[in-house]
Amino acid sequence: MKFLYSCVLLLAVFAASQAYSSSWGKRNSTDILLSRQTEVRAPLKNSYWNINIDYPRPGTNSVYTITLVNVIDNFRNSSGATPSLWSGGPGYRYAQINLRSQVSRGLNSTIEIWGKY
Numbered sequence: 001m002k003f004l005y006s007c008v009l010l011l012a013v014f015a016a017s018q019a020y021s022s023s024w025g026k027r028n029s030t031d032i033l034l035s036r037q038t039e040v041r042a043p044l045k046n047s048y049w050n051i052n053i054d055y056p057r058p059g060t061n062s063v064y065t066i067t068l069v070n071v072i073d074n075f076r077n078s079s080g081a082t083p084s085l086w087s088g089g090p091g092y093r094y095a096q097i098n099l100r101s102q103v104s105r106g107l108n109s110t111i112e113i114w115g116k117y
């Protein structure tokens with residue numbers, strides 16, 4: 001029984017690692033949603049998308065401190081893009097997130113930025 005439980009747990013961990021959703025930081029219940037955007041790209045034959053998402057929008061400033069960066073892969077079938085936090089993020093007032101899709105596959109990812117004043 002215990003062994004079976006361990007197997008299920010391992011499988012769950014494996015399944016989670018197969019989903020291309022990531023988050024950095026931790027959200028407090030009082031934090032506010034600073035930005036939510038969904039990036040959708042059609043597949044490129046034999047190539048991939050490599051895009052950067054900036055918060056706040058280039059040329060603007062944010063007075064909020066980021067607490068959580070949450071990237072949700074809307075494909076949910078392990079063919080989505082891999083997100084990386086390239087700069088900023090939790091503790092900073094800016095963040096740059098990179099999305100890299102798989103070859104010949106598009107992407108549909110939602111980027112949420114949470115923060116506090």
Ligand SMILES: *[C@@H]1O[C@H](CO)[C@@H](O)[C@H](O)[C@H]1NC(C)=O
Pocket residue numbers: 028029030
């Ligand atoms: C969450 O926010 C409340 C109210 O601002 C604050 O008292 C608390 O310390 C915060 N918790 C964390 C983990 O930052």
Ligand SMILES: *[C@@H]1O[C@H](CO)[C@@H](O)[C@H](O)[C@H]1NC(C)=O
Pocket residue numbers: 040074075108
């Ligand atoms: C992207 O994912 C969202 C959330 O699942 C969905 O509502 C939307 O239709 C998708 N967009 C495309 C172009 O597939």
Ligand SMILES: *[C@@H]1O[C@H](CO)[C@@H](O)[C@H](O)[C@H]1NC(C)=O
Pocket residue numbers: 075076077079
């Ligand atoms: C994953 O889901 C997306 C959107 O539903 C679809 O376009 C894509 O073909 C799927 N990929 C695989 C490998 O099933």
